[in-house]
Amino acid sequence: MMRVFVAGATGTLGVPVVRALVAAGHHVTGLTRSAEKRGMLERLGAVPAIADALDAAALDRVVREAAPTHVLHLLTALPRNGPVRLAHVRPTLRLKTEGTANLLKAAIAAGAKRMVGESIIYAYGFAADRLVTEADPPGGPEAVPWLNEVVAGTRSLEDQMLAADRAGLIEAIPLRFGFFYGAESPSTEFSMRMLRMRGLPVVRGADDGRAGFIHLDDATSATIAALERGRAGEIYNVVDSDPVSMNEFFRRAARESGAPAPWRLPLWIARLTMPYAATMMTTRLAVSNEKAIRDLGWQPVYPSSVDGLKQVVRALAGP
Template identity: 50%
Template sequence: MRIFVAGATGAMGVPLVKRLVAAGHQVTGLTRSESKRPLLESLGATVAVADVFEAGRLGTVLREARPEVVVHLLTALPKTGPMRAADLEGTNRLRTEGTKNLVEAASSAGARRLVAESIVLVYGYDNSGSAPLTEEHPLARTAPRPWLQSTVDAGLVLEETVLSAARAGRLEGLVLRYGFIYGAGAGSTDGMVDRVKKRRMPLLGDGSGVWSWIHIDDAASATLAAIERGRSGEIYNVVDDEPVTWRDYLTHFAQVLGAPRPFQAPLWLVRLVSPYAALSLSNLLPVSNAKARRELGWRPEYPTYREGLATLASGARARKG
């Protein structure tokens, strides 16, 4: 298939392009910068240079690529991951205005399918209990802070834009709600490695917040499965098999690196220093991947954070060798 990847040079884009090329697909990678051309060409992709906010140019490169499938992986997060609310503003715009432009351009170029990246944060900040959230769970309509609400709203706009195009018969639109992505090459993980080694990543309160993670390679394999087997108009949670408390995740992260045990910081103090971190890391987001397993025939190579984090240790040993 001819596949157009928007966000091809990002943390998610690079491993996906590698998989697509290895699977025999003809890939065009979108980048805003001519300087990223050598990277994409080294991966075996054709290069399209355009800004997603310039609708005219975006439409031109899509018509030239003539893709059957468009993949939307556009984000604008800092290299070491978001640390404050302002770090999310660029991604919010990509998920609203950028998604609209990409859907319009894909449809006009005759693309058959569009697969878009969303995030499990659309389930919100008011969940309770330990039952994993499924795609049928009610979505967030309110968040505890306006700047968190804007992030949730941007995810919801992205999903509705893609799914409404599917309902209208313009595209086979489907959405992947990724868990929190980690692994070597993911900026947030690389930044976390440095902070954990220097004991600058504290455990907040009792560490009872629950997140659902997905290794970067498993996120790529799930995206490939959605391209090939996903159903139009559907949403799939892309997470591993085991939601985990921040206490267990961070403690194991430090053990894998041979780093000191993280120190504990009172939650009230963290709220004063970083309200974003306090709210995000205390959130409860246990999420189920049952639908993706059932309908996409997908299985994570790293079913829990323990197997996934082990790759950080093996990578470190390889670099030392």
């Protein structure tokens, strides 16, 4: 049995991960900064720990009390409906820099054996135009200067974790996730609702974009596989096997849910009104999941968002 401290336990990935760990018989302590979410964690079967990850002393105290063997860094602070501009991402970037430093220090002090952290595929940068593997080096400075802030924050999480691993302080495994979707994802539910209302466009000129997607069920199983059998000091891409443009993802979501075809927003308007989202939609970054499948003994149940969105529609429809 593992004793797992989950930072970000009430987040989009945190909730299904906590549920799965408890179901597998592990002892789980879930971190939240909101005392109002104590009951939610207790209903999931976790022991609540109330602290702000940016308060190093408070975090150290609750991690020591939990005495974990394993730590999960799933800290995010994104809007429920998803980010559309850089200001929406900055709180999460702070958690990836300062929050990572605090959590690493606390985990090491508490004697934890292993830490798995939530990174994103954009650690590679925003300029790749090929299928990228973990062996590929990060890209250079971004053509759009403010994107360097996103990449730097993301890489900070990975660099801090891997430095601690190399120093022999803790086993560390960063996971580079694609875009989450699932029936429990607030942003997915919002997108489905907006598609039905014809309130969510695709972007004209973004059909050549490519992105990695991952169903929450598969993100959960990959996270637990990394805790149990990932190779320390390694990075793994966690995406499905079907990279597509975000335009195509939303068209698939509309088709599967019976919504009208999304209307098309000119790219120049998208860049003015939702610059971060527009960049995500036009970037070509397809990443390989072969290493995670090979090393973690993991296999996505939904290898394509076509399959995953069918499940989402069924789940949102209810019994």
